[in-house]
Amino acid sequence: MADSRFLHALFLLLCALAPHSAAHSLSVAYLHVDQASGSNGATLTLDVALADLELELGIDADGNGAITWGELRGRSADVAEFIRSGLKIEAGGSPCRVSAGALAVREYADGMYAHQPLIAACSSDDVTLAYDLLLDRDAQHRAILVIGRDGKTTTSVLDANHRTANLAAPRGTFESFAREGVHHILIGYDHLAFLASLLLAVAFVRRDGRWQRAGSLWQSFRRAAIIVTAFTVAHSVTLSLAALGLVSPAGRAVEALIALSVVLAALNNVFPVVVRRLWLLAMGFGLVHGFGFAGALGELGIPRDARLTALFAFNVGVELGQLAVAAVALPVIHALSGWRHYVRWLMIPLSLLIALLGAWWFFDRITG
Amino acid sequence: MRSTACWAVRKTAASIAALLLLGASLAHATAPPIFVPADDSVVLARVPQSFGGWQQDQLTSGAPGALSAAMAQVSRSGDARLAGRLQKHLDGLPADTMDADVILARAWLAQHQHRFDDSRQQLDRLLAGQPGNDNALAMRAHLSLTQGRLRDAQKDCAALLFIEPRQATLCAGRLAGRRGDWDAAERVLSRLQVGDDAVARDARLLSAELAGARGDAVAGERFTAARAAAPGDWRPLLAHARWLRRNGRASDALAILPQDSTHDGLALERAMAAAAVKAPDAQRLLSRLVARYAAARQAGANPESRDESELALLAGDSVRALELAKENFATQRDMEDVELLERAAAVAQRPDALVMLREWERLEGVRQPAGG
Numbered sequence: 200m201a202d203s204r205f206l207h208a209l210f211l212l213l214c215a216l217a218p219h220s221a222a223h224s225l226s227v228a229y230l231h232v233d234q235a236s237g238s239n240g241a242t243l244t245l246d247v248a249l250a251d252l253e254l255e256l257g258i259d260a261d262g263n264g265a266i267t268w269g270e271l272r273g274r275s276a277d278v279a280e281f282i283r284s285g286l287k288i289e290a291g292g293s294p295c296r297v298s299a300g301a302l303a304v305r306e307y308a309d310g311m312y313a314h315q316p317l318i319a320a321c322s323s324d325d326v327t328l329a330y331d332l333l334l335d336r337d338a339q340h341r342a343i344l345v346i347g348r349d350g351k352t353t354t355s356v357l358d359a360n361h362r363t364a365n366l367a368a369p370r371g372t373f374e375s376f377a378r379e380g381v382h383h384i385l386i387g388y389d390h391l392a393f394l395a396s397l398l399l400a401v402a403f404v405r406r407d408g409r410w411q412r413a414g415s416l417w418q419s420f421r422r423a424a425i426i427v428t429a430f431t432v433a434h435s436v437t438l439s440l441a442a443l444g445l446v447s448p449a450g451r452a453v454e455a456l457i458a459l460s461v462v463l464a465a466l467n468n469v470f471p472v473v474v475r476r477l478w479l480l481a482m483g484f485g486l487v488h489g490f491g492f493a494g495a496l497g498e499l500g501i502p503r504d505a506r507l508t509a510l511f512a513f514n515v516g517v518e519l520g521q522l523a524v525a526a527v528a529l530p531v532i533h534a535l536s537g538w539r540h541y542v543r544w545l546m547i548p549l550s551l552l553i554a555l556l557g558a559w560w561f562f563d564r565i566t567g
Numbered sequence: 568m569r570s571t572a573c574w575a576v577r578k579t580a581a582s583i584a585a586l587l588l589l590g591a592s593l594a595h596a597t598a599p600p601i602f603v604p605a606d607d608s609v610v611l612a613r614v615p616q617s618f619g620g621w622q623q624d625q626l627t628s629g630a631p632g633a634l635s636a637a638m639a640q641v642s643r644s645g646d647a648r649l650a651g652r653l654q655k656h657l658d659g660l661p662a663d664t665m666d667a668d669v670i671l672a673r674a675w676l677a678q679h680q681h682r683f684d685d686s687r688q689q690l691d692r693l694l695a696g697q698p699g700n701d702n703a704l705a706m707r708a709h710l711s712l713t714q715g716r717l718r719d720a721q722k723d724c725a726a727l728l729f730i731e732p733r734q735a736t737l738c739a740g741r742l743a744g745r746r747g748d749w750d751a752a753e754r755v756l757s758r759l760q761v762g763d764d765a766v767a768r769d770a771r772l773l774s775a776e777l778a779g780a781r782g783d784a785v786a787g788e789r790f791t792a793a794r795a796a797a798p799g800d801w802r803p804l805l806a807h808a809r810w811l812r813r814n815g816r817a818s819d820a821l822a823i824l825p826q827d828s829t830h831d832g833l834a835l836e837r838a839m840a841a842a843a844v845k846a847p848d849a850q851r852l853l854s855r856l857v858a859r860y861a862a863a864r865q866a867g868a869n870p871e872s873r874d875e876s877e878l879a880l881l882a883g884d885s886v887r888a889l890e891l892a893k894e895n896f897a898t899q900r901d902m903e904d905v906e907l908l909e910r911a912a913a914v915a916q917r918p919d920a921l922v923m924l925r926e927w928e929r930l931e932g933v934r935q936p937a938g939g
Contacts, residue, residue: 226648227866229598249612250648250829254623264614269607303601304611308858310827311612314601336623338658339651339680341866356867 226251228332228342229312230357234366235349240295240321241366245282246305246312251333251340256281268304271313275302282315285332290321326366330357373512380516383492384524389457389560390488392553394521396464397426397481398528399546402536405474410542416533422477423525429478431518433485434492439510441493453490455564460484461557468550492517615829616799617644626656638672641679645801645830650679667693671702678710681871683898686710701731708738712745715900717931720745733759733766741773745902747934749777768796772803779810780902786810794823801830808836809903817843831859835874842881853878871895876907885915893920900927 229246249266252258256277260270271278279299288295300316319326333340342357344364357364384390402419403410413419440446464480467473473480492513535541604611621640625633637656641649657673664670670693677686690707693700708723724738740755756777759770775789790807797803804823811820820840828834838852856878860870876891892911896904905924912920927933 225863225866225868226651227862231598250615250618253614254618254621254648254652259614264616265610266612266614267607268604268609268611271611272607301603303603305599305601307599308855308862309829336655337648337651338654339647339868341868343862343866354865356865358867 226333226337226340227309228340229307230330230342230344231347232328232344232366233347234324234326239290239324239326240319241288241326243286243288243317243319245286245315245317245332246307247278247282247315247332248307248309249304249311249313251337252278252281252313255333255336266311271304272302278302278313279315282317282332285330286317287329287331288319288321288326289329290323290326293322295319295321295326328364328366330362330364334359334362373508376509376512377516377519380513380518381520381523382516383513384517384520387491389461389557390491391524392461392556393457393464393484393488394427394430394524395528396461396468396550396553397477398423398525398532399549400468400477401426401529402533403542403546405471410546412536416530419533419536420525420529423529424522426478426481427518427521427525430481430485430488431514431521433482434489434517435510435514437486437489438492438514439489441490442510446490451564453487455561456487457491458557458560458564460487462554462561465550465554465557469547469554613827615644615646617646617649617829621649621652623652626652634668634672638675641676643797643800645679645832647829650676654680665696667697667700667703671706674703674706674710678706678713681898683710683714698726699730701727701734705731705734705738709741712741713899713901715927715931717742717745717933733764737766737770737773740770744773744777746932749781752777763796768793771796772806775803775810776806776902779806801833805830805832805836808833808840812836812840812843817841821846831871831874834859835877839877839881853881873899873904873907876911880911880914885911889915889917889920893923896924 226248228248228251231244231246232241233243234241249258249271252271252274253266256274258270258274259266260273279302283297283299286297288297297317297319300318303314303316305312305314328344330342330344332342338359340358344355344357346353346355346364346366355361355364400410401423402413404413405411413422437446464484467480535545538545617640620636622630622633622636626637634656637649637653640646641653653672654676657669657676660666660669670689674686674689674693677683677689687707687710690703690710693703694707697703704723704727708720708727711717711720711723720738720742724735724742727735727738736755736759740752740759743749743755744752753774756770756774760767760774771789772793775786775793777783778786778789787810790803790810793803794800794807808820808824811817811823817840821837821844824833824837824840826837828837834852834856838849838856840846841849841852860875860878863870872891872895876888876895879885879888879891889908889911892904892908896908908924909921912918
């Protein structure tokens with residue numbers, strides 16, 4: 200480094216002249232967005248500190264240390280361009296047309312800010328905003344984003360790690376939590392393995408120590424629906440208890456027990472213990488799985504004002520997800536179950552494989 | 568007369584407490600009004616003095632001398648915007664670089680921004696490869712002093728002795744001061760106050776602070792000299808203003824403090840001095856400060872708990888003040904941090920809150936200073 204000698208002296212100076220550390224006011228911008236539900240586009244205002252504009256654009260034209268309204272107004276085009284370059288507003292992947300209004304000012308607690316109104320005209324209401332203003336210049340810069348819609352406001356912070364915001368109208372609580380329920384069952388490999396263990400045997404009944412084909416596809420589907428619903432009823436109970444904070448089971452133990460339930464359900468196909476009323480097995484283990492779902496729901500955050508709706512919707516989503524899996528898997532299982540070697544060459548090997556996987560998850564979760 | 572004075576104090580405290588509550592709850596609900604000034608000559612803002620000569624483009628392009636100039640400017644001004652810009656530049660350099668200058672710059676900035684663990688990590692990494700790096704040793708000693716790890720500081724001070732004797736002497740003086748051995752600290756510091764280099768300037772400031780802490784009459788003179796030796800530097804200015812206010816000379820403190828400062832510590836000191844003399848703009852200054860803290864929290868940044876604790880004390884909220892003073896003490900243990908904790912515990916009538924302080928003093932060999 201070319202200035203190494205100078206730096207050497209400087210470090211000594213800094214060590215000496217730094218008897219107190221300091222924490223200070225950061226560079227903050229205020230971004231207000233107003234959007235009416237269903238409208239294409241948004242009305243925005245961005246308040247940027249004059250101190251930041253001075254550092255970026257050099258507003259103090261005469262260099263006398265005072266920024267006047269005349270100096271700021273004289274640079275209004277540059278200010279608007281600077282702000283527009285730091286904001287990308289898109290709808291459905293296409294950029295919105297952004298026009299700047301007349302510049303004004305606003306005084307916050309830490310000084311005067313330039314107030315720039317903007318109007319974004321977009322092709323749809325699925326508006327997203329990417330904020331880059333000053334983030335590539337100042338590592339500490341943040342923008343406080345206030346979104347107003349239909350009389351309600353939400354506030355969030357944009358910084359170098361969170362540069363985008365979706366301005367589209369949020370889905371209702373029921374819809375969004377139902378979607379999360381479906382999503383969770385579809386990505387929950389351990390829940391799916393448990394379900395698969397039960398479905399593998401759903402086309403059969405155990406008579407005289409042997410698996411015998413039960414009947415029509417409709418009968419298989421009816422049995423599957425009963426099993427899935429029993430599972431849902433059971434996990435709804437424990438999920439609700441945990442989500443409402445009435446019970447707080449240890450997450451690690453729950454995850455290990457879920458893995459164990461997979462092992463036992465799969466082994467039940469190989470060494471049958473519960474041969475009638477499989478829905479009882481589903482219900483018993485559903486209680487454990489419910490605590491697992493509660494962890495996922497906790498990560499989402501339940502809205503305080505709509506707890507019951509969110510819980511109900513999440514459970515409905517899980518049930519729908521399971522029924523969807525059953526609807527896809529059952530015709531295949533039913534068709535294959537007509538094969539006379541199904542039990543020996545498919546159901547038992549697959550069940551053993553699932554049991555092995557479950558055993559691996561169990562040990563991983565208790566030792567991890 | 569006495570009851571009138573008490574009523575006035577209670578009224579001021581109640582006003583500040585109300586402001587604190589309002590600030591916390593209405594940080595963004597009350598967006599300030601939008602306006603268009605009547606004519607072009609209206610002055611909207613003063614350009615912070617700290618911005619003078621800031622060369623962002625040169626820093627970004629890596630021009631020779633730009634990094635050192637930027638660091639010196641951030642250090643002198645304490646301006647958070649400039650620090651954020653310097654941080655951005657340093658973040659852009661390779662994370663695993665072994666360039667000592669870059670590592671030291673990162674460590675120094677992390678310390679400046681209260682990211683003490685980051686700072687120590689950088690310094691440990693550098694010293695693992697270069698055990699005799701005097702800058703790293705001096706910086707780590709200073710970090711250890713700030714964090715109250717006096718035994719660690721002592722080791723680094725000792726290691727400096729044969730590498731950079733004046734730094735080592737300053738380090739020893741500071742350490743003696745922190746341990747409460749003020750006479751020894753005075754003796755050591757007096758040997759360094761010759762000339763006009765950085766060590767001499769810092770020794771003068773430390774000497775002024777020690778004199779102030781022990782109630783010595785020469786403190787004022789020393790603070791004035793320390794300020795004169797480092798014009799534009801916030802540290803001697805803040806230390807002097809604080810000493811003036813605490814010694815019943817709040818109006819003198821107001822006279823030396825800038826009207827508007829981008830530095831939170833200076834802004835707080837001005838607000839406290841204004842409140843002490845019941846200046847007409849005291850309420851405005853305090854409400855601005857409360858709003859600044861609320862805005863910082865809203866933006867996801869924590870204001871310095873030391874400053875917030877002082878404000879809570881001013882508002883008469885001793886419980887909150889003590890809570891913040893303890894929070895502050897958990898991260899930094901400079902003389903004023905210890906003094907704040909003791910003051911907050913006394914106001915809150917919670918001597919039990921000092922148990923951890925006394926335990927730390929015992930472990931680190933800190934004693935109550937004679938004549939303090």
